[in-house]
Amino acid sequence: MKSHSEQHHLNSHSEQHLSLMVIIVLGVMTTFGPLTIDMFSAALPNVQDDLGTTTSRVQLTMSFATIGLALGQFIFGPLSDIFGRKKVVLILIAVYTVATAIAAFTSGLGFLLALRFTQGLTGGGAIVIAKASVSDTETGRTLARALASLLVVNGIITIAAPLLGGYALSIGNWRTIFIFLAVISVVIFIFSLLKMEETQTNTSDRVSFRSVFKDFGLLLKTPRFLMPMMLQGLTYLMLFCFASAAPFITQNIYHMTPQQFSVLMSINGIGLILMSQLVAFVVKYVPRNFLMILLTIVQLTGVALIIAVIVADLPVWLLSVGFTLNVCPVTGIGPLSFALAIEARTGSNGNAASLLGLFQFILGGTISPLVGLQGEASATPYLIVISITAVLIIVLEVFLTRNIHKSNTYVA
Numbered sequence: 001m002k003s004h005s006e007q008h009h010l011n012s013h014s015e016q017h018l019s020l021m022v023i024i025v026l027g028v029m030t031t032f033g034p035l036t037i038d039m040f041s042a043a044l045p046n047v048q049d050d051l052g053t054t055t056s057r058v059q060l061t062m063s064f065a066t067i068g069l070a071l072g073q074f075i076f077g078p079l080s081d082i083f084g085r086k087k088v089v090l091i092l093i094a095v096y097t098v099a100t101a102i103a104a105f106t107s108g109l110g111f112l113l114a115l116r117f118t119q120g121l122t123g124g125g126a127i128v129i130a131k132a133s134v135s136d137t138e139t140g141r142t143l144a145r146a147l148a149s150l151l152v153v154n155g156i157i158t159i160a161a162p163l164l165g166g167y168a169l170s171i172g173n174w175r176t177i178f179i180f181l182a183v184i185s186v187v188i189f190i191f192s193l194l195k196m197e198e199t200q201t202n203t204s205d206r207v208s209f210r211s212v213f214k215d216f217g218l219l220l221k222t223p224r225f226l227m228p229m230m231l232q233g234l235t236y237l238m239l240f241c242f243a244s245a246a247p248f249i250t251q252n253i254y255h256m257t258p259q260q261f262s263v264l265m266s267i268n269g270i271g272l273i274l275m276s277q278l279v280a281f282v283v284k285y286v287p288r289n290f291l292m293i294l295l296t297i298v299q300l301t302g303v304a305l306i307i308a309v310i311v312a313d314l315p316v317w318l319l320s321v322g323f324t325l326n327v328c329p330v331t332g333i334g335p336l337s338f339a340l341a342i343e344a345r346t347g348s349n350g351n352a353a354s355l356l357g358l359f360q361f362i363l364g365g366t367i368s369p370l371v372g373l374q375g376e377a378s379a380t381p382y383l384i385v386i387s388i389t390a391v392l393i394i395v396l397e398v399f400l401t402r403n404i405h406k407s408n409t410y411v412a
Contacts, residue, residue, distance in 0.1 A: 027153025029130035034158040039165040043174035055372035056331030063365040068120020068363030078124030096122040097185035104178035166262025224344035232337035240364030245371040245382040271328035279332040296331040302326025
């Protein structure tokens with residue numbers, strides 16, 4: 001016998017499906033990540049010059065937004081269980097819009113950092129609520145198709161965001177990016193208000209963060225969860241370090257224009273999408289661990305090429321190839337690591353996914369500012385960080401491979 005609440009949940013799935021317009025709106029909500037990070041990335045040198053600050057300090061504008069994205073996804077998912085998806089997300093988008101508009105006129109780095117954290121926090125909340133809204137109404141294959149549709153919309157914006165940021169810089173400065181972003185946020189708010197449906201019908205009366213942290217503790221004591229979690233975090237660290245260091249390396253050392261760098265970002269965005277689709281297809285025929293090793297080799301080849309190009313002062317096109325080889329495997333290694341970690345979970349899927357997301361974004365947000373410690377004209381800290389990260393990835397791959405081999409031996 002099913003409980004009344006379970007039966008009600010099943011009925012809500014069968015009776016309610018999301019329209020194409022709602023899917024598009026929710027898909028756009030998931031793009032607050034690239035809109036907040038990728039659209040702004042090319043402007044870092046311009047922000048540094050305008051505010052008269054150091055490279056490492058201006059890179060904190062990326063870190064604060066990244067950490068906000070992590071915390072927002074953790075906090076607002078449970079809150080939307082209580083107060084409803086639509087009400088919470090409308091408040092979040094409204095706050096995001098106001099913070100973005102104020103950021104366009106701020107003159108101090110400290111206040112800008114607070115606003116960037118607010119952008120990340122509210123944007124992260126919108127991302128997790130969009131995904132939860134789909135999960136509320138779809139199941140099985142329809143859920144898979146709906147989530148795939150979200151990824152298509154997300155991918156389009158991921159490619160377009162750096163180009164739009166580059167265009168904004170060509171007609172103005174970094175403040176123009178925030179004006180563009182505020183207008184985009186208003187449009188998203190209006191469409192969400194008019195088209196989004198309330199999908200959360202089974203509200204709870206309180207959020208048990210205590211039980212969540214208890215489950216976190218158990219997960220962190222589980223090596224089969226911990227190793228892929230760290231591997232996912234380290235491979236994404238390559239991406240975050242690229243986003244923080246590449247604008248300065250390409251524009252200040254290799255004299256790219258912001259528009260040229262935006263094109264490079266978009267090319268990598270296309271590569272990230274293609275890699276995720278390729279891995280999703282190949283993993284049906286190739287063992288996951290072997291596939292992860294191949295992707296790691298590609299990523300480490302990118303590290304070696306980046307180091308060689310910068311040390312030997314080789315042409316910038318080779319540097320671009322190195323960046324692409326280093327960055328694009330992230331959307332292959334990341335999901336494969338995520339799947340391995342989820343399989344070793346000790347509690348709910350939601351808590352495991354939250355911890356994986358928290359670690360990924362917080363690691364990137366705290367380590368990536370180190371790449372700017374020696375200023376805008378030095379790539380040395382970036383090379384040191386990606387070299388250490390590469391060594392740690394190799395060590396984790398070795399231990400993870402041994403662990404998987406032992407598990408298979410025991411099963412046999």
